[in-house]
Amino acid sequence: MTVFAPGFFASSPVHVALVIGGISAVVCGLVGTFTVLRGQSYAGHALGDLAVTGGSASFLANVSPLWGFAGIGVIAAGIMDMIGIRRPRGRDLATGIVRGAGLGLAALFLYWDTTSSSTTGVSITILFGSMFTTSTSVVPVVLAFGLPAVAIVAILFRPLLLSSVSPELAAVRGVRVRLTGLACLLAIALAVSLSAITVGAILSTALLIGPAAIALRVTNTPGRAMVTAALVGLGATWIGIVLAYDSFYWPPSHDGWPVSFFIVALIFFSFLVSQLFGRRPGRVIRAEG
């Protein structure tokens, strides 16, 4: 069996998938490092689930799901901030409630999607991703969402880091902690929406959290962790795409295994290995949420 099945490099859906998946993985790696540092994995996960709401709404409105993913993410980030995501104690609850209410809406939208048109595949596309069916025209949109997310973490690198490790110290130093937190949440929302078109809305946490968690275990400075996370994410995504392409020749159905499964599995096992055998994390990256 060959690693690169015939036609891999000639196939244009594969090119698009490699480009979009690659951009998403890099953005998620960079933003995800802060998500993990700040203990906001749950917010990331909730924003991913909420992308289902946005995705299903955008199918109703007949626009690219990416707009829905990002739009709902920004709104939800605002609401979470408003109802108290800053206090560590009530934070998970507030996140959960927003997620629950959003998913309720998603149920309604998906119901309308499936009853108003005959596109029964809509739920699957939104929930589990559609990388191979994405058109080239989405690439600029992906960049338009990815760049602001990266810009936020790049510009706010120092204040974000400081307020992640010690909000009190940051406040004393004149960092506007709440505003910084909101900006970070917005960056997470944008990153998750990119991840949602790559591996699907409910798996989008994988690209956001996984590579970052691995990177924070094997490196010792936040900057290096960000670069490592981006590379790990990129590797997992591209290898996942290759495997998914190969899997068209695999049992049982000769229909291909889902690319999101490969990406998630690769990330999960790298994570396990890094946790079991990686060295203990340094002091810098222990900021409990």
Next chain:
Amino acid sequence: MFAAFMINAWVTASIVAVIAGVVGFFVVLRGAAFVADAVPTGAFAGAAGASLLGINTLIGLGVFALAGSLGIGWLSRKARRDVATALILVMMLGLGALFLSFTVEYSSEIFSLLFGEVLGVSSNEIVPVAGLAVVCVLAIAVLYRPLLMSSLAPESAAARGVRLSMVELAFLVIVGLATSLTLPVVGALLIFSLMIGPPAAARAMTNSPLAAIGLSVVLALVTVWVAIAASFETNWPIGFFVGAGGAVCYALGRLVGHWRRSRIRVRPAVA
């Protein structure tokens, strides 16, 4: 609305609400929202796997819910808890995506597993659901004191000889059990609304743990009943109404909590 074919729905949903109310109280108390969210969502993959193998979905749900709970318990000793939870969750969902890709003609069933389908409950499912429910409530009753103590004051509980990691593990298993029985009714993505909305409201309204549990069960029952009735009338998915109900409960709790704090300045007994 109360026709014969709806009776199963009413009975099962009421059992589900009681469980969610009781277990949910401890979920809120322990700040374990993410776990309570991850276990059901991940267990959904088990249902997909079970239907692929042609066995009862309840078994698949149970196996995945337990495996997920234990996996989270194990991995969070090695890594940060929220990260461990997130990654176990996505791994289970990834498996779910794989199982789903092997089956065909499954789309409507996925929808109902994710977003709930009360009308799909058959009468021979009531017995196992009721059985599991009794097990859950008994387990909570037996573990009531250690659970409460380890949630509120982990250090002094440990000093009193409570084995925190065992209590934690037992709690995760209970969440797993509760999950596998609530999932087919309200759906994987929304059990969680039922598990945290009503209990969070109840906690804001009263300081006594027992009263809070009672109140949380009542609120969960009301939420579910309203959701079934509304879903029956409008034909919209029940998950929508459960999600909205959970949010309304939470908002109500915040309001009442605010009002109570501004009226009486007492130290919070349950904090």
